[in-house]
Amino acid sequence: MSTCTYTTGGEWDNVVHNDESAQAKADRLNNPTIDKSTQELVQWIQDLYASGAKLWTKEMLSNIEAQLAQNPVPEAISIRSRTQVNGKNIVQLLPPSPPVTNSGGGEIPSVCSLTVHFEMYQMIIERAEQSMLESNREHYSRFTPDEIRMLAAQGVRIYFATFGKSSIEYSKVKPSWVQARKNWLNSSLCRELSNILGSTVSISNAVTKIVCFGLGSLATSIENPTRMADDGLPVHGPGTQHAAALTLATVLGERFGKEPLHVMVQDPAYSEADKKILEEVGIEVIGGFGSLGFTHVDEETIVFSCHPNIPVRQIVADIAKPAAMIWNKGRDSEEGAEYKVFERQGKEELSTPYSTDHDSARTRKLLQDYDEFDFPNCYSRFGDLAIYVRKG
Ligand SMILES: C[S@@+](CC[C@H](N)C(=O)[O-])C[C@H]1O[C@@H](n2cnc3c(N)ncnc32)[C@H](O)[C@@H]1O
Numbered sequence: 001m002s003t004c005t006y007t008t009g010g011e012w013d014n015v016v017h018n019d020e021s022a023q024a025k026a027d028r029l030n031n032p033t034i035d036k037s038t039q040e041l042v043q044w045i046q047d048l049y050a051s052g053a054k055l056w057t058k059e060m061l062s063n064i065e066a067q068l069a070q071n072p073v074p075e076a077i078s079i080r081s082r083t084q085v086n087g088k089n090i091v092q093l094l095p096p097s098p099p100v101t102n103s104g105g106g107e108i109p110s111v112c113s114l115t116v117h118f119e120m121y122q123m124i125i126e127r128a129e130q131s132m133l134e135s136n137r138e139h140y141s142r143f144t145p146d147e148i149r150m151l152a153a154q155g156v157r158i159y160f161a162t163f164g165k166s167s168i169e170y171s172k173v174k175p176s177w178v179q180a181r182k183n184w185l186n187s188s189l190c191r192e193l194s195n196i197l198g199s200t201v202s203i204s205n206a207v208t209k210i211v212c213f214g215l216g217s218l219a220t221s222i223e224n225p226t227r228m229a230d231d232g233l234p235v236h237g238p239g240t241q242h243a244a245a246l247t248l249a250t251v252l253g254e255r256f257g258k259e260p261l262h263v264m265v266q267d268p269a270y271s272e273a274d275k276k277i278l279e280e281v282g283i284e285v286i287g288g289f290g291s292l293g294f295t296h297v298d299e300e301t302i303v304f305s306c307h308p309n310i311p312v313r314q315i316v317a318d319i320a321k322p323a324a325m326i327w328n329k330g331r332d333s334e335e336g337a338e339y340k341v342f343e344r345q346g347k348e349e350l351s352t353p354y355s356t357d358h359d360s361a362r363t364r365k366l367l368q369d370y371d372e373f374d375f376p377n378c379y380s381r382f383g384d385l386a387i388y389v390r391k392g
Pocket of ligand 1: 163213214215216217237238241266267268269289290291306307308309310381382
């Protein structure tokens, strides 16, 4: 099989528009110059997507994870994409390690690691609209038209990413988790959720596990200033969300006359203290490079996520039809979506029209086969979630 080799950090990455004001950037992104070649590229991607070509498959993600897990890490990763052109495979040279820090005695920061980055559909289209702009032509001229199509339509790239991992030790995180879990177990919300999952909804008894994405770090959340919820108790979003995952496991296990369901969680922000605490309560922390969790999602899975920084809904819609999903409500719209300039601390910044877990035509199609139920209303701890249960 022939390949198209590229590297991040220069070749296929966004063109850097130095010294561009926030307003100029908003204008460029909101009103790209759509010439004929841009139109053709965008149309090609839209048609490919409409034909059902997947941006992500489980095989592709497990293959990438297996390559990244090699020791030593290879210089290049082969990405088998369903959006490939003329049978070509993409080979991405891995980016160089990030610069060495001065402060820590010359070591690479431990929070910086190779990570699978997901490019959601809206960003793929936006990038394609931008790539053929007159001012960007030279940047992309090294690729053939086939390579441009293939690279423009790819759903993953590998980066070094920095995650703000908390260094708060176990002995401080544990009491906060114990308190958050106790508060949750004593709450009316916990009873409400237990009733919904324990009797109201009709859920497949073949369900075996709960796979959670982006529930957040227990340790990081205690570093933030304490906020109080309407019930007068402190908000501890990640603590409450992990406690709720355990409740789901217990209630559904009881309902089906089984042991509590297996709970797996993926969040690159987990600290060592988080991992220890979660493992103590029987939660499996998924390792890997940011995509391994998706390889565990199947028809017998419940997916649980709260405001993840990755497009969980779009990825799941490509790879599986879970028994149920508890995740953000499908309410985003691209109609009139615009970048806007706003001021923060005297500086102009850009607000994006897309959430990190934006929905898509494909997520909306997936939900047609699900019944929607309200998630107990507690915005401060869970945000705006809904429960989706596969029909029949
Ligand atoms: C906006 S925070 C929400 C945290 C928590 N759910 C809450 O409500 O406070 C988004 C979370 O997504 C996580 N995240 C980023 N990349 C991820 C990945 N590849 N898989 C799972 N979670 C990820 C971040 O580390 C972060 O904890």
